[in-house]
Each structure stands twice: as structure tokens, then as C-alpha cells.
Amino acid sequence: MEQYRAALKASAEKIGAYTAARITLSLYLSHRPSTPYNSWGDERDKKEGYRFPKDKGLTPVNCKAELNSIIKQYEQKLASPKKNPLEEFERLLPTCCPGGSRFINQNYMTFFAGKDLLYGMRDELARFGFDTPVLFRERILKGIEETVEDVWTWLPEWQQLRNLMAQ
Numbered sequence: 001m002e003q004y005r006a007a008l009k010a011s012a013e014k015i016g017a018y019t020a021a022r023i024t025l026s027l028y029l030s031h032r033p034s035t036p037y038n039s040w041g042d043e044r045d046k047k048e049g050y051r052f053p054k055d056k057g058l059t060p061v062n063c064k065a066e067l068n069s070i071i072k073q074y075e076q077k078l079a080s081p082k083k084n085p086l087e088e089f090e091r092l093l094p095t096c097c098p099g100g101s102r103f104i105n106q107n108y109m110t111f112f113a114g115k116d117l118l119y120g121m122r123d124e125l126a127r128f129g130f131d132t133p134v135l136f137r138e139r140i141l142k143g144i145e146e147t148v149e150d151v152w153t154w155l156p157e158w159q160q161l162r163n164l165m166a167q
Helices: 002-014 016-029 060-075 085-096 114-120 122-127 133-146 156-166
Strands: 042-045 050-052
Touching: 002 016, 002 114, 002 122, 016 060, 016 085, 016 114, 042 133, 050 114, 060 085, 114 122, 114 133, 122 133
Parallel strands: none
Antiparallel strands: 042 050
């Protein structure tokens, strides 16, 4: 369990810039028609069409370049471009890195996309015996489906959600 937690935290550290770029795209492109997909890289899950970059694509420099490219492609369709998304990325970047508000106290579990964290762990998952993040996810889902335990007791936030739903 400790090795898993360390791998999860390392993944969050690895994808901080990528997360800041994705949040920037979501903010910049929200409420606009034909919003492009806000991720990039190699296709990782053909069933979902999910894309995620290789490790070298997770650097702040690369994320800024991809962000800029996606925004430029989008703005070509607009009559007048909006605020500067690169300024927003620079503002968000420290919040998504160690010490930032979206990172500290395991806040990355809330603010970072779960599948991004999963793909950020792909090397560690392989060392744990899972060939791909998709196989790891499927194994978790199967375990949840087959357990006789009350799964809402596994995580405090699941218990809170269950309580809210019961009300």
C-alpha cells in the first residue's frame, strides 16, 4: 500500500503542469461551441478515445506549447480572441505543483483527473504486475463488483456521498 501511495504522489508530481494546462483549456474554452478535447498525446484507451503524453510531454514547456497550439487552432474559428490563456496557465501552474493549493494535503485527488493520475503511474503499475493502466482499472472495478463489503465504507468521501444521497 505504501508503494502504491508513493507511486500515486509521484504521478501527481509528474502531471502537475499537464493538469494546469488542462484546467486552463477547460476555463478558456468553457461555454463556447465546439470545444476541442482538452488533452493531447498518444491514444491510451481506444474505447474512450483518451489521450495522454509521454513523460517528455508533461514538462511545463511542452504543456505550454500544446496549450498554445490548441488555443490558436480554436481562435482561428472565433471572430475575436478572448483573454490570454498562457497568463492563466502561468497563474495555475504553481497551484498544481508540490506545495500548491491543488496539490498539498493530497488535494490532487480532487483537482487532478483520475485517469491522468493513473497514466502518470503507468511505469509503477507495470512493476506492480499490471501491463497497462486500463488493466489496473478493470481489476479495481471487478474487485468492487465482487466484494461482499459495503464499498461506501472504503473512503470517507464515498460515505459522505452515500449520506448525501440518502438525504
